[in-house]
Amino acid sequence: RPLALSVVDEIDSTNAEVMRLLARGECVTPVVTAETQTAGRGRRGQPWCSPAGENIYLSMGLSLSGGFSAVDGLSLVLGVAVADALEYLGAAPVGLKWPNDIFIDGAKVGGILVELQGELQDGVVHAIVGLGLNVHMTAAPAIEQAWTSLALARPQLTWSRNALVSTLITSIADASDKFQSVGFAGFRSSWQSRDVFFSRxxxxxxxxxxxxxxxxxxxxxxxxxxxxxxxxxxxxxxxxxxx
Ligand code: BTN
Known part of the structure; x- marks a missing residue:
């Protein structure tokens, strides 16, 4: 499926926008990024802090065959895909906090929210994959847990949101294809090697x-x-x- 990328200034939630685009039933993989979100959502009903112009808010509508069972393990796979992309761009070492929080230097730099949209007749499930990644953010009063951004944690590098978005989209699309063909087994060791909880x-x-x-x-x-x-x-x- 070809990717259809939209870059918008402001949206309620890029995940919500991808859901609306998927509902149109066009045969493309919708990808949406926004400069800011007015109702960014995190896991467990939490809001996602989305200041304008500083970070990445990215969602993709992946189509997986094999029904809902095909989605087991996807969220871990996505963590590996994001960590791979960040390490490729120089952020290593990148950790994963189960199931899929992205960690650098013991603090959360990004989070992933996977939402599912109804199973279709042919067994294809739409998984809306949303990534929030702190890139240039230096202050965020509303976040309770320890957080960081790429610019704070890796200040020796210049972080381009365009370069990040293109690398992330490719990495997520490739990981999704690989997950469909080889399953979770192909990712387990890459996940384990980044486990921030291991032996803790x-x-x-x-x-x-x-x-x-x-x-x-x-x-x-x-x-x-x-x-x-x-x-x-x-x-x-x-x-x-x-x-
Ligand atoms: C988490 O709670 O760790 C997951 C956060 C996911 C946030 C991203 S930002 C882009 C996409 N749109 C949303 O509304 N949420 C996700």
């Missing part, structure tokens, strides 16, 4: 579950070694934090 003490459910990070299993669940044994946490079920 972590917790879930406000400390109810505590253990040491062991990495992901073959389905992409996160494994914690607890005093009662290994526990696999399903993607989307809960979030993990450093203890």
């Amino acid at each position: 003490h972590i917790m879930a459910r406000d400390g109810e579950l505590q253990g040491v990070g062991q990495g992901i299993d073959h389905s992409g669940n996160y494994v914690l070694r607890t005093i009662e044994g290994d526990v696999a946490v399903r993607s989307g079920e809960i979030s993990l934090r450093f203890a």
Whole structure:
């Protein structure tokens, strides 16, 4: 499918715009970037801080065959695709915080939100993939967790949003194709090598579950070694934090 790229000044949410474009049923992969979002959305119903002109807000409408089951593992694959693109442009080392937060120097530099749009008759599922990446941002009062931007964390490089967007789109499209042909197995070791939780003490459910990070299993669940044994946490079920 050819890519149809729109670059807009302001939008409610680039994910919402891609959903509207997909609903038109044209045979293209819609890609939308915006300078700012008035209702940028993050995971678990959180807003996504979207100041104008500083960062990247990018969404792509990927079509996956094989129904909803084909989507398992996609969000981890996307984290690998984004980390690969950033490292290619000189940001290494880039970490991944399960399932798909993008980390540099122990702080969040980007996040990915995957939203699904109904299964079609031929088993094709639309996955709306949204990436928020902090590029030049230096102040953000509304963000509670530790965050950074490429310019803050890697000031020795000049960060071009155009170069980033083109590299990111290519990396995400290539990863999606590879995921369709070889599945999650083709990405597992690339994900593991960037795991920020690995061998760290972590917790879930406000400390109810505590253990040491062991990495992901073959389905992409996160494994914690607890005093009662290994526990696999399903993607989307809960979030993990450093203890
Ligand atoms: C997260 O919570 O970590 C995921 C954040 C995803 C934000 C991006 S910005 C572009 C796209 N449009 C949205 O409304 N959200 C995603």
